[in-house]
Amino acid sequence: MSIISVKEVYKRYQLGRENFVHALRGATMQVEKGEMLAIMGPSGSGKSTVMHLMGCLDRPDRGEVWLADRRVDTLPHGELTGIRGKEVGFIFQGFNLIPTLTAVENVALAAEYAGASRGKARERAEDVLKEVSLADRMGHKPGELSGGQQQRVAIARALINEPSVVLGDEPTGDLDTESSREIIGLMKSINERQGTTFVLVTHNPEIGDACHRTVLMLDGAVSEG
Amino acid sequence: MRAIRNIFRRKLRATLTIGGIAIGVLALVVMGAIAEKMTLLVNGGTEYFSDKVTVSESPAHSMAALPMSIDRVAEMEAVDGVNVASAGCTLLLDEDGGASFGMPAMLIGYDLRARDLESFEVTFADGRDLEPGDQGKAVIGSDLVKKLGVEKAGDTIEVRGRTFEVVGIMEATLTAPDTTVLVNLPDAQEIFYDGLPEFVQSMVTQDEVITDLTIYPDEGVDPDQLADRLEAQFDDIDAIGPEKFEEQIGSIADIFNYIVYGVAMVSLVVGGLSVINTMTMSVYERTREIGIRKALGASDWRIIRQFLTESAWIGLIGGIIGLALGSLMTAGGNNAIEQSGTAIFLLTPRLAIGSLAFAVVLGVLSGLYPAWHAARMNPVEALRYE
Numbered sequence: 059m060s061i062i063s064v065k066e067v068y069k070r071y072q073l074g075r076e077n078f079v080h081a082l083r084g085a086t087m088q089v090e091k092g093e094m095l096a097i098m099g100p101s102g103s104g105k106s107t108v109m110h111l112m113g114c115l116d117r118p119d120r121g122e123v124w125l126a127d128r129r130v131d132t133l134p135h136g137e138l139t140g141i142r143g144k145e146v147g148f149i150f151q152g153f154n155l156i157p158t159l160t161a162v163e164n165v166a167l168a169a170e171y172a173g174a175s176r177g178k179a180r181e182r183a184e185d186v187l188k189e190v191s192l193a194d195r196m197g198h199k200p201g202e203l204s205g206g207q208q209q210r211v212a213i214a215r216a217l218i219n220e221p222s223v224v225l226g227d228e229p230t231g232d233l234d235t236e237s238s239r240e241i242i243g244l245m246k247s248i249n250e251r252q253g254t255t256f257v258l259v260t261h262n263p264e265i266g267d268a269c270h271r272t273v274l275m276l277d278g279a280v281s282e283g
Numbered sequence: 284m285r286a287i288r289n290i291f292r293r294k295l296r297a298t299l300t301i302g303g304i305a306i307g308v309l310a311l312v313v314m315g316a317i318a319e320k321m322t323l324l325v326n327g328g329t330e331y332f333s334d335k336v337t338v339s340e341s342p343a344h345s346m347a348a349l350p351m352s353i354d355r356v357a358e359m360e361a362v363d364g365v366n367v368a369s370a371g372c373t374l375l376l377d378e379d380g381g382a383s384f385g386m387p388a389m390l391i392g393y394d395l396r397a398r399d400l401e402s403f404e405v406t407f408a409d410g411r412d413l414e415p416g417d418q419g420k421a422v423i424g425s426d427l428v429k430k431l432g433v434e435k436a437g438d439t440i441e442v443r444g445r446t447f448e449v450v451g452i453m454e455a456t457l458t459a460p461d462t463t464v465l466v467n468l469p470d471a472q473e474i475f476y477d478g479l480p481e482f483v484q485s486m487v488t489q490d491e492v493i494t495d496l497t498i499y500p501d502e503g504v505d506p507d508q509l510a511d512r513l514e515a516q517f518d519d520i521d522a523i524g525p526e527k528f529e530e531q532i533g534s535i536a537d538i539f540n541y542i543v544y545g546v547a548m549v550s551l552v553v554g555g556l557s558v559i560n561t562m563t564m565s566v567y568e569r570t571r572e573i574g575i576r577k578a579l580g581a582s583d584w585r586i587i588r589q590f591l592t593e594s595a596w597i598g599l600i601g602g603i604i605g606l607a608l609g610s611l612m613t614a615g616g617n618n619a620i621e622q623s624g625t626a627i628f629l630l631t632p633r634l635a636i637g638s639l640a641f642a643v644v645l646g647v648l649s650g651l652y653p654a655w656h657a658a659r660m661n662p663v664e665a666l667r668y669e
Contacts, residue, residue, distance in 0.1 A: 115578060115662045136582065143580020150666070154575045158288040171580040215579070 060124070061222055061255050062089035062112050067121030067131075069107050069278075081107040082118065083278035089223065092253045094246065096266045099275035105259040106227055108275070112257060113146045113225045114138040126222045143172040147216030151228035153208040155200040155215075161207075162187060162196040165215045172219045179218075186214040190244060206237030213244060217254065226258040230265060242268045286592045293565075297597070300561040304601025304642055305608065307554035311547035311638050312609025313616075316628035318540045323629060325536040327458020331403045332528040336498040336510045338368075341521045350475070350483065350492045355520075359496055362513060364504040369397035369497045372471035376427075376464055378443055378478070388427060388462040390442060392471020393497070400499040405460055410436025410451035413465060421447035422465040425455040426626060431464075440464075443474050457629065468493070498522075551645060554601065558649035562594050566657045573657050574665025583658040590654035591647055598646020602639045609638070 069082040082104045089095050089112075097105045110116040111123050114130050117138075123131040126145060130138065147168075155164045162183045169179035187196050190210040200208050209229065216224045229245070230238035246268050248254050258265050266272045274282035290297045338359065340351045359368035376388035395415050405412075413422050421440065423433060431440045431449075438449050442464060455461055469490065476489040500509050510524035523531075566573070573586060581589075613628035620627060 110663050113578070115666075139577070139580055139582050142578060148578045150575070154571070154666075156572055156575065158292060159285065163285070167576075168579045171576075171582075171585065219580075 059091050060088045061091040061093075061126055062257070063122070063124040064088075064108060064111060065122040065124070067108070067111060067118040067123065069104075069111070069116070069118050080278055082111075082121075084121070085275065085279050087273055087280050089255060089257055091222075092249070092255055093271065094249045094256045094269040095258070096269040096272040097257065097259045097275060098261065098266055098272055099281075103275040104278040105275050107278075109225050109227055109257065109259045112223070113148060114141045143168070144219055145222045147219065147221040147224040149209070149212050149216050149224065149226040149229045151231035153200065153205070153212050153232065155208055155211055157200050160197050160199055161192060161203065161211045161214075164200070164211055165218055168215050169218045182218055183214070186218050187211070189217075189248075190214045204237070205233050206240050209233060209237070209241050210244065213241070213248070217248065221254075223255040223257060226256065226260070228260055228262075229258060230260065230262050238262065239264065286589070286596050289565075290593050290596055296561055296564070300557050301597055301601040301604065303554040303557040304551075304598055304646070305554075305604035307547070307551035307645075308602045308605025308638050308642050309608045309612070310550035311544075311641065312606055312630065312634065313612055313628070314543040314547040315634045315638065316609070316613045316630045318543045319631050319634055320627060320629035321536050321539055323457045324459065325532055327456060327460075328532055329525070329529060331459070332523070332525045334402055334500070334506060334525070336500065336506050336513065337523045338496040338498055338513060338520050339494065339523075341519055350479065350487065351494060351496070352487070353491045353493050355493075355496055358517070359498055359513065362509075362516060364501050364509050364512070365498055366501045367397040367400060367499045369499065370394050370468055370493045371495045371497055372468060372475050372492070373494045374443075374471060374475055374478075376442065376462075388430070388464070389459075390464045390466065390471060390474065392466045392468040392475075394468045397497065397499050405456065406454045407451045408454045410449065412451055413467060415467070417450065417467050418470060419445075419447055420450045420466070421470075422451040422453060423449055424453050424461040424463045426461040427464065428452060443478075445470070445474065461626075551641070555645045555649045558594055558597055558646055559652065561597070562590060562650045562653035563656070565593070566590065566653045569657075570660065570665050570668040573660050574662050574668065577660070577662035578666065586658040587654040590657050591650045594646045594650025594654070595643050596646070598642040598644070598649075599639070601646070602642025605642065606635055606638055610635075 064085060064087050066084050066086055067082050068084060070078045070080045072078055085104060085108055087108070097108065099105050111118055111131070112125065114125070117131050122129055125141065130141060156167070159167065162180060165183035165186060166176070166179035169182050170176060174182065184196060187193060190213055192207060192210050192214065195203060195207055200211070203211065230241055233241060242265055245256055249256055258269065260266065273280055338355070353370055356368045356370050359365050370393070372392040374390045376390045395413065408425065413420065421442070423431060423440070433440060433449050433452065436449055436451055440447050440449055447466065453460055472489055472492055475494065476484065476492055479492070498509065498513070500506050507524035507526045510522040510527065513522040514520065576586060610630055613630045617626045617628050
């Protein structure tokens, strides 16, 4: 059963007055529930753009995007915000934690945005941080954590609202080999234990190897997979 | 306290911005305290003049009192609608005038015939009111206690070369009586007469010179209409009723207040501009963070609320610091000039609360544009921002 369906999507960005970049040219792909999918391809092939569409961060110029049996590309701005908060979790390359917040506050923030009270959100954040083996680092700010630990916090943040799908944009991009393997292992174990769907945009072949399936993109379309 | 942590990410910038607001609020508090004092003085005068007419020799309102004959008492009391015309002799407490704000300290001698008709109530912190026949005795206002070196009723004071026994110290009224020494009419007449040029002295006797009359109207008589009638009947006097007082003194006070608050507002607007600048810089610097928050599901309203909370905190912290400095400055200022007998500043609760509230509102208003700009960001572009 597909949790995400991207059908014939086109997206172009305007650079300057008459300059356009065609990021997607009729890309189509499906993500099955519980699947761990890697999207690979050269820079500029449209990997990140398709991930943004799946995560309701952007809308296609043409085509359809379905998330959990609901067409999302036509939804108004406010509803897309709500879906991002509850149905989707994000992991970014540069960890993208908020530097003034502690690990537990960073994780709890996503739950607060999804409507949980501050106390409840914190309680849940503590539980999720324990799951990613960061029980002893909850009160640390991002600057006091290693790269691998920061990405664990980001994974905890992505998981706190029990989303239908976790989207990762180069989740190991800023990590050394050892931390990178640790994070891949963590995502794989979450996928296996909890059945969480992962879609990971990456250049890292080790992620490709760890995933159930790999989709290759080229020039804004799916070339393989 | 996440908002405060965000504000102090850039400590120097936050401190300078808060400093800008604090200086604005300081100006508002100090200038406002002057205006509040002025307003109270005027309100006290308005209350005092609300039911009576003051008559003086034309041209009136000169600090150098012009002599008037006590025969005027009988002339005025003969006018229909006049109940009592009470003779008064009003002089500057210091012969040279002294430097002071608002009403200078005054020496007032008055006959006590109309005391029961007086609606402006004065109570005593120590001692008692003057009684008829209290020659060489005085009642003093609360602001003059230190200036004249009085500790209690029974002490003596030196006023314009004469010694008086203080029989009473008035409670603070926050208006003119606080800077007034009250004596019986003959004592004030003696001082006034001695200060007159010799050629004037040769024309009058000491017991017939006064400077003004306080007219208490008959019951049901409008004091403004009575003042008009008196001026129509006697073309060499100035008669001031409640309306005329309000017109002359009230409007001057209003203009003064506009200027004072205007200056303070300019300072605050400058402070507000620095908040806009700081918050706009903060939004640009945190573009990526805004993208993350949006990706995590923050609504536009949450983003706006976050930045408005931060700018409101800047306003509040600046306001508290400005108010604290303003309180110290006004208290210090009053203390420093206490010897002159006149408090310049009056920091009222409404001024304190109003200044703080204004600082917060200013902070929020200054944060509106940056917050709106942050909320409108496209999350994808914000996430790509380096």
